[in-house]
Amino acid sequence: MELKNKKVLVIGAGKSGLAAARFLREKGAVVTLADSKPAAELETVAAGAGVTIFCGGYPPAAGYDLLVVSPGVPLTVAPVVEARQAGIEVIGELELAYRFARAPIVAITGTNGKTTTTALTGEIFRRAGRRTLVAGNIGLPLVAAVADFGPEDIIVAEVSSFQLETIRFFRPRVAVILNITPDHLDRHGSMAEYTAAKARIFSNQKQDDVTVLNFDDPLVAALAGQSPARVLFFSRRHNLKAGAFVREEKIVLGKNGAVVPVCGVGEIALPGAHNLENALAAATAAWSLGVPASVIAATLREFKGVAHRLEFVAEIDGVRYVNDSKGTNPDAAIKALEAYREPIVLIAGGRNKGSDFGAFAKKIREKVRVLVVVGESAAEIAAAARAAGVTEIRYARDFREAVYLARDAARPGDVVLLSPACASWDMFRNYEERGELFKKLVREMVTS
Missing domain, CATH: 3.90.190.20 (Mur ligase, C-terminal domain)
Structure with a gap:
């Protein structure tokens, strides 16, 4: 993606907007960072030298080569509508980061449990000896660090439905959907639209990629036929031929008819049935990329969770x-x-x-x-x-x-x-x- 001397409008001066503005400027783009709040209400409007700040609204899209929209900004704002009508590309910070990513990506979404599962999956890969970036909706914008990781490393990214609305080529090596229950309906309008936004996580995958789905969630399990990738399920209620599931109070991993034990359900450090599902999802994602069951087990026994979640x-x-x-x-x-x-x-x-x-x-x-x-x-x-x-x-x-x-x-x-x-x-x-x-x-x- 060539950005040098391109005129780019970044809409939204939150974490991802500021990170995108800095990244674009470093790549030689001519950047305008716009926010609906007046300057006095913004914590910071400094995105670095060479970034023009536009506060109290958004400028027209005319004259820009690219728009980068922050997740919290609805796609109904005037410059986004204008850009799409004029054929100007509109993407989000996630898509921008992906175009410069060199490391394979494990992307995790779902209504609940994203942050815990993302942090847990990242810790499993770290214990497996992989240099790992944990970023995205979890707090660190992906674009802020994506350039520092190469093909031998791994990126574990928490992605939201808002971020997935603005992808175009984003293609994770492993895509995980944990669950889908009513949320953000004030933005998406209906469960059908919300589900469709979540399903975009695997829309660009190929046959050699992996989609990990919750077999126990009917909305999620029903998406299996839509994924172009190899689908693996996880379940705490059913025995599966492949993926992660619970048998006789033990987490096991199945592949080609063989079953590998991981650890007892009671050994998991995280409390609650929902965290058992998160553990199964993380185990499936890591297992699909070759992480040994022993490493997964050691992590599940010691990982105690993230801030603000139980x-x-x-x-x-x-x-x-x-x-x-x-x-x-x-x-x-x-x-x-x-x-x-x-x-x-x-x-x-x-x-x-x-x-x-x-x-x-x-x-x-x-x-x-x-x-x-x-x-x-x-x-x-x-x-x-x-x-x-x-x-x-x-x-x-x-x-x-x-x-x-x-x-x-x-x-x-x-x-x-x-x-x-x-x-x-x-x-x-x-x-x-x-x-x-x-x-x-x-x-x-x-x-x-």
Whole structure:
């Protein structure tokens, strides 16, 4: 991809937009970085020398050779529409990075579990002796480091449906889809469109590539016939001819009729049935590229997870505090609730992304002793919970009060769980900021 002296418009000055602008400038492009926020609201508008900053909106697409759109920017904004009508190429940061990638890519998507599975898969490859880049939607933009890795290395990338909307040639060596449940319907419009966006992860694969699918998820399993690659399944409920599955409480890997044991289900360091699925997916991806079962087993026994996903914070007066701020939709929060046998004091609420809280409310009735609601969707979640038969509900005026209401409601032996089932954007910039504040408030309780 020749970029020297090309005029490029980067839309969105978040992490990926800033990284893309710097990368493009290093390649000799003439870059304009645009954001809808005024300059005063941006944390930084400096993408390096030679980048023009355009704040408070977006310039027209006319005159640009290429548009690079950040994942958070809907593709209905005026310059994207104009560019497509004029035949100007529109891509995202993921596609830009791919065009300069030299290392094979394992790409992982799904509604829930992407970050944990990506980090776990990366750790398996590191233990196998491969120089590994873990990047993408997990926090480090792929374009920021892709040029440093060569053919003998490996890239493990978390990719979102928003990123997949703007790919063109992106072709991972291994594509993984963990699960598909309702999420981001405010952007995609329907489950059919959301599923189609996820399926783009394997759209450019060839016969010698691998697609890894969840056999237990009907929406995901049904995609097998659409993949041009060799399909491998993983399952915690069924025996399979190939892929990873559970037999007699052990994870096993199947290939050509032979079965190789990995480790016991109870040996996995990550808690919960959903993390067993994540472990099976990671094992399948690594196994497909030749990583020995012994290395996979050693990693599964020791990998303890990532920040903001069932992250243990502290135990105070017999009460455990767990940060699951990354539970940004009802299905993720349901999985978090299912990971514990103890009574739960749940903090939930934030900005609804078009989800229905009915199934979440039924799980609350089953698992939660006290529900604390906060944020834009507090009343909506409370109403769904009441309709499901939940009576112990507390209303918080802000996030700090939510944490303290949860503390006051908790008894020894309880788990205080932050698993909001909602996005953080009504009160925070992202789920990380929400989770960090939760941890800070809990640690303040320890010192006081």
